[in-house]
Amino acid sequence: RWPLKAKTEHGAILMHVDPRFTRTSALCDIHVPIRAGTDITFLGAIISHVINSKRWNTDPFFREYVANYTNAATLVNPDFKDTEDLNGLFSGMSEDGKAYSNATWSYQRNPAPAPSVTEAKTFTDLLLQKIPGRPKTDRTLKDPHTVFQIVKRHYKRYTPEMVEKICGCPKEKFLQVADTLLNNSGRDKTSNIVYAVGWTQHTVGVQIIRTAGMLQALLGNIGRPGGGVLALRGHATIQGSTDIATLYHSLPGYLNMPDARKNHDTFKDFILTESVPLSTSYWGNYPKFAVSYFKAQWGDAATKENNYGYDYHPKITGDHSHLPMFVDMMDGKIKGFFVMGQNPAVGGQNARFQRKALAKLDWMVVRDYFETETSAFWRNSPEVTEGEVKSSDIKTEVFFLPAAMVSEMEGSFTNTQRLLQQHEKAADPPADARSDVWFTYRLGKQLKKMYADSTTDRDWAIKNLFWEYDPEPAEVAGFRIKDEPSAYKLLKEINGYNWSDKKPLPSFANLKEDGTTVCGAWIYTGVIPEEGVNKARNRHGDDWISPNWGFAWPANRHIMYNRASADVQGRPWSEKKKLVYWDPKGEFKDPTGKIIIGKWVSPSGEGIDFQPTKAPNFRGKDNGIAFDWLSGNDPFIMRADGKAWLFAPAGLVDGPLPAHYEPYESPVQNLLYKQQANPVAKTWKIPGNPYHDVADPKYPIVVSTYRLTEHHLTGVMTRWLPWLAELMPELFCEISPELAAEKGIKNAEYMTIETARGRIQARALVTRRMRPFLINGKTVHEIGLPWHWGWQAQAAGDVVNNLSALVADPNVTIHEGKVFTCNVQAGKRGGAA
Amino acid sequence: MSPESQAPHWEWYYIAMYFYIGGISAGAYFIGSLVELLGKDRLREVSRAAYYLAFPLICITPVLLIADLGRPFRFWHLFYYTKDGVPYMNYTSPLSVGTWALLIYSIMSFLSFMNMLVADGKLTSPFIKKLHDIFSRIPHKVYTAVGSFFGFFVAGYTGVLLNTTSRPLWEATDPVIGALFIASAASTGAAAIAVVMAWQNIQAEEAFNRIEVFDRTALIIEFVLIALMVVVAGQYARPLVTGFYGILFLGGTVVLGIIIPLWLGWSGRRPGSAFNPVMLNAVLVLFGGALLRISLVQAGQMK
Amino acid sequence: MTKGMFVDTSICTGCKACQVACKEWNGLPGEPSHFHTVPDRPYRVAKNFTGNSYDNTGNLSATDWRHVRFIEQFNENRTEARWLFASDSCKHCNDAGCLNACPVKAIVRTDMGNVNVQQDVCIGCKYCIPSCPYGVISFSEQTGTVHKCTLCNDRIHNGLGTACAKACPTGSISFGEVAELKKNADARLAQLKKLGLANANIYGYNEAGGLNVFYLFIDDPSVYGQPKNPVVPQRRLFRSAALTVVTAIAVAAAAIISFRERGQQKNKGVKP
Ligand SMILES: Nc1nc2c(c(=O)[nH]1)N[C@H]1C(S)=C(S)[C@@H](COP(=O)(O)OP(=O)(O)OC[C@H]3O[C@@H](n4cnc5c(=O)[nH]c(N)nc54)[C@H](O)[C@@H]3O)O[C@H]1N2
Ligand SMILES: Nc1nc2c(c(=O)[nH]1)N[C@H]1C(S)=C(S)[C@@H](COP(=O)(O)OP(=O)(O)OC[C@H]3O[C@@H](n4cnc5c(=O)[nH]c(N)nc54)[C@H](O)[C@@H]3O)O[C@H]1N2
Ligand code: SF4
Ligand code: SF4
Ligand code: SF4
Ligand code: SF4
Ligand code: SF4
C-alpha cells in the first residue's frame, strides 16, 4: 500500500530485482531479472559504479557523509589481503580451509589510553581498564590502507559487463538501476532498499545484505528519513520473537547466550568476553543489561554473591539452530521435541530428512490448530505411504495439543520496523485450546512443583525461577478462562522495573549493574514508562513518523542512527530531509533539573538516537566507555567506533567484505574468482543429504522457492480454509515456455522435479514471466516453486522441501532455499502422465 | 457483443419444447379461428381439428415452463408480487408479458375447446353446460379473435425473449428470432392440423390443399427469415451452423423441415404423380419446427 | 445518494483480498465446483487449478461475487512485459439488464442505487442470467435462485463501505458517492495519461446507461473481458417486437389468401 502511495502520490520510482516477473514486478516501474544467487555481483557493481561516478565525486554531500559517518577513512591492518589478492579468499584462512581468523581484518590503532581507574570495583571499572586506542584514519581517503581504497579495489572488476555475464541481466537495465539510485540520493533525496528472504536464504545471505548496507552508507542513505535497508520480516512478530530471543545463541535484547565454547566460565569472563570489544559503543552498558536480565530470571534468589544466578544459566555447546538440531535429532542426540508454531515436515529444508529425524524422537509435543504434516508424519507422510518407512517402526510418541489463535489472547506484536503494537483478546479459545503462554506458564509451575524439594544444585535454576504472572481478576473478567497469564505483567518484566518498589523504568538509562533493577529485554525499556501506561497501546497516527502510534524500540526511535540526518555541524542536510538536528540555543533540563544549553531537537517527535546534549563538535574521551568515548559526529552509537561499517573488522566469519560466490549448487563456475562458493558455508555431508556437483549435468536447472499471496508458509493457516484453498488449489511450478518446449511439458499438466534429495510432482504453469538466462554465453534455465503445500488439508500438494538440501550461511545458519539445482521432466512422479 | 455473458442453462426438453408446443398450439388455434371467421363451412373440419389441438397442447406448456424453474412452487410470483400484494407485470420483460399472454390465450383456447365439445355433443355434464351457456353470451368470434391475437403473442414472444438477451448468438440474430418463431408456429400449426385430420382420415380434399398452400407460404417465409437471420448474425452464427447443432439446424430444420417438404409438395402436385405427400410433409414440418427451437435455444447457450 | 465503487486497476496487486473479504462478509462458501472428495480424506479437496496465470476461480458465480482477472502481456523476448490485474463484480448498472428482464420483480434497486436480488421472490427462471451483458448474475443449484454482488447492501445501509473496498490494501477498489468517485477517477486518468499510458480509459461512464461500479483500465476493455460497447438487451426490445408483428401480419395475410372464398387459384399463394 505505502510503496504504491509513494508512487501514485509522490512519483516515487519503484525498482524490483527478482529472477521472476512477479505481482510485485507488475506494479514497479522497472523489473530487473537476475539469476538467483547473484545479488552481490549486482550490488557490488552498483557500488563500483557509484564511487567512480562523476556525481558522487563532485557532490560534497557524499564525501562529507562517507568520510565522517562511515569507516571509509579508517586504516586497516597492512597485513590484510583481499579476495583480489588471494583469488576469492581473504587473509586469515586456516590450514584446513574451514575457518577464518579475523586477526588481519583489524583496524590500525593509536596506543591504548592510560586507564582512568586503577582498581576495579565494578564491571564498568573493568571495562574502563581495557579500552583500546582510537582507530587511525585518513579523512582524505587517499591512503591505500583506508577502507575506502580497499573497497574500491575490491569491486573494481564488478563491471556492468560482468553483471551481464554473471547475473544474466542486460547491461542497460543494470545501468538504469545504478543511475536511478545514485540520482535519487543526496542532500535532499534519499532512496531505500527493501529485502526479505530473496536475499537471506543463501549461503551468502548475510553478505548480500551487507552489500546493500555498504551501498546505502556510500550513498548517504542511512539514519535519514526515506533511507535505510529495510528487512521485510516474515511471521507476525517474528521481529519480537528475535528481540525476546527465540534464537538459540542470544539472550533477550541481543545479549549473547552463555557459550561453553567461549571464555564464559565465570560471570566476569562472560561480561569481559562479550563487552570489552564493544565497550566504546553504547554496548559499554552491557553489564547493566546483563545483570538486570539475570535478576529478572531469578529475582531475590539472584545476588551478587551467586553472580545473579549466572552459573545456573544454561550454556550452549555449539550451533543449535534449526538445521544442526535436526542433524543431531537424526543422530539420536535429541529425545524430546516441542513444536509450537512450526511445521518443519513441510517448511524444513530436505524435509524428507527432517521427517525421518522426527522418527528418532522418543516424544514430540505439537501445539497447533490443525493436524499439521509434522504431527501426522508418523501415519501418512510420503515415506510412510510409499512404504519406505513403516508406521509401526516409528516409536515417537506424538502429543497433539490444541493451540489458541492470536485473537484469542492478549499480547503485543513487534513488526518489522521494531514497532510494538498491543492487541486485545477478542474471545476465549474453544474447548481445551489454550495460548502458548498459558501452556508454558503451566509447564513452568508444574516443573517448579516437581523440583520443589530437590536438594541437588543443578535444579537451583528451576526451583528459584521467578515465575509469577497470574492475572489480576480484572484482566480475566468476562472470559471463561481465568488462569490466562497476565500479558501486562509479562511486558512489565520485559520493560524492566526497580526490584525494590516494583516501579517500571522509563528508560534503559535507568538500568543498574548492582542488581537493583530487573529487565527482561533492555531494548524494550520505555514501553511501560510508568505503572499502568502501555505505549504499545498508543493509536494516534499522523501523516509522517507517527511517534504516538505504538512504541518503536529503542526509546521510540523509528529511524536508527538518526544523528546522521544532520551534517557534521549538526545542521539538517536539507530542509526537505530535516529530521534530527542540533539547536545550539536549545535548553535541556537533565534529570537533576539542571539546565543545559544546546541540544538535539526533533520536531517530528521522533526519538533521538543520540546523547541529547552532546554537541556535534564534541570530542569523545579516549579513556571513557560508551557515550563518553563516542564523539559528536559518531552517529552509529552501537558500533565500537561510532561509524557505519563499509569494512567489517569483526562480527562476520566469512570475510570483512562481501564477495560474489556462486550458490553452493550452481550450474556455472564462478567467473570472478577461483573460489567457487562461500569457503566457510555450513554443509552436512551425511547420509540422506547428498549435494550436486558444480555444473552437474544431471541437474542443470536452477530452482528457486518462494511464496504466494494466497497461502501462508507451510499452509496450515491457509490450506485448510476453502476460501484460500480454491484460490491456489495445488502445487505448481512456474516454467518458461522455452524450457517447457524443450522438455515437452504442457501448461496445466503434471511435471516432475527431481534432485538427489527427492522427487516431487507439480502442475506446470508455463509463463513468459519466467525467462532463460544467458550466463557467459550459456543458456541457464530457472524454474520457480511456491513451497506452501503438504499432503494434508483442502489444498494438497507435494512438499517442495523434499528437494532442497541442508546447507547454510556460516554466520546465521540460514538455509539456501532460494537457489539450488534440479532436473525436470513431463508427467507425474510415478511416471504416469 | 458480450463474450462473457452467461448461459441460463435452460434444458432443451423443457424450454425448447415449451417454445415448440406453444407455437403449434397457437399456430393451429389461429388457423382454426381464421377459418371460422372467414366462415367457410367446407373447411369446418379445419377449425374443429384446430380447437381440439390448441387447448390440450397449451396445457402441457406451463408444466414444462415450471419444471425448469429453480423454485417451481413460486411460479405464481409470475402474476402476483407478494411484497406489494398486487398482480404484477414487467413491461420490459418479454417473459413477464408473455406469461400473461399465455394465460389469456389458454383461457380463450379453453373456451373454444369447450365450445367444440358442446357443439359435438360430447359434453353432457350439466355444470359444464351451465358454464358454457354463460360464456356463450359472448359471441364466439370475439374470443377466437382475442385468442388468436394472444396466440400470436405466445408464438412470438419466446423468440423476442431470446433476442433480448446478451448471449452472442441470440443478440446477433436480433431481431429475427421472434418473427421466425411466428412463421414456424404457423407452419407447424398447419401441419399439426393436417396430421390430426389425416389421422382421423377425414375426407376433405380441399381443406388439405388449402392447408398445404398455407403451409408452403409459411415455410417460404420461414426460409427467408432463416437466411436473413444467418446473414445478420454473421460470425456469431457459428454455433448454430457448425458442429452438433449445425447438423440439427441445417440438416434437420432447413433440409428435412423446409426444403424437402417444399420439394415434395411441389413434385407431389405434378400431374400424374400418384403419391400424396400430405402426411409425410406434415410430419417433416413438425419435426423441423422442433429442431428449430432446440438448436436455437441450445446453440445460444454454448460457451 | 447513489453509491458505487471505482476500481483503479492500475494499482491492483492481484492479491485477491477483495475476493476473500466478499465471501467472508457475505458468508459465501467455497465454490462447490472447485472441490472434490478424495478417498480416505474426511474433507473436500480443491481441484480447480486452471493454468490460466494466477486465476483459478475463472469467473463470477453464485458463490464468487468478485473475481480478479490476471492478464499476462509478454512478447517473445520480454521487451514488452506487463501483467494486468483487475477485480470484477456486478456493475450495478443504471439501466440493468437483469432487473429489466426479471418477470417477478425479484431484482430491485435500492435508494442507494444498488441492484439487488430478493431471494424470497426469485423463482429461478434464469432469464436475468443471459440478460446481463457482463455475465455477472448466476444461478445456484443450492438455493434454486440467482445470486450476485449486492454492493454489500447491509453494510452500506448501515454506514459502512463495501467489504471488498475495505479489505483492498492498495485502495484499488474505493467505495463512495458515484459523483465523488468520478472526480478521483478523472484525476487518476489524467495522471496516467501524463505518464504516457495512452490507452488508459475509464469504463462505465457511458457504457450501457452508465455503471455505478466503474473501472480504470490501462488497455482496451476487451483485454479485461469486458464487452466493448455493451447494449442493455431491452433497448432492442422494440425492434424485435416490431419485426415479429410484421411477420405475424404477413402470416395472417398469407392465411387469409390461402383460406379465402375462391379456393380455385390456390397456386397464387406461392411462387413455386
Ligand atoms: N501471503 C504471504 N505473506 C507472507 C508469507 C507467506 O507465506 N504468505 N511469509 C512471510 C514470511 S515468514 C516471510 S520470511 C516473508 C518473505 O517474503 P519474501 O522474501 O517476499 O518471500 P519469497 O516469495 O520467498 O521470496 C521473494 C522473492 O525472492 C525471489 N528470489 C529468489 N532468489 C532470489 C535471488 O537470488 N535474488 C533476488 N533478488 N531475488 C530472489 C523470488 O523469486 C521471490 O519472488 O513473507 C512473509 N509474508
Ligand atoms: N524452500 C523454502 N523453505 C522455506 C522458506 C522458503 O522461502 N523456501 N521460508 C522459510 C521461512 S522464511 C520461514 S519463516 C519458515 C516457516 O516455516 P514454519 O514456521 O514451520 O511454517 P508455518 O506455516 O509458519 O508454521 C507455523 C505453524 O504455527 C501454527 N500457529 C499459528 N499461530 C500459532 C499460535 O499462536 N500457537 C501455536 N502453537 N501455533 C500457532 C500454524 O497453524 C502453523 O502450523 O519456512 C522456511 N522454509
Ligand atoms: S452488471 Fe449485470 S447483474 Fe449487475 S446490475 Fe448490471 S445487469 Fe445486473
Ligand atoms: S431468475 Fe430470479 S431474478 Fe432472475 S429473472 Fe428469474 S426470477 Fe428474476
Ligand atoms: S460489494 Fe460487497 S458483495 Fe459486492 S463484491 Fe464487494 S464485498 Fe462482495
Ligand atoms: S484487494 Fe485490491 S489489490 Fe487486491 S486484488 Fe482486490 S482489488 Fe486488487
Ligand atoms: S498479511 Fe496481508 S494485510 Fe496483513 S500486513 Fe501482510 S500483506 Fe498486509
Ligand SMILES: [Mo]
Ligand atoms: Mo520467514
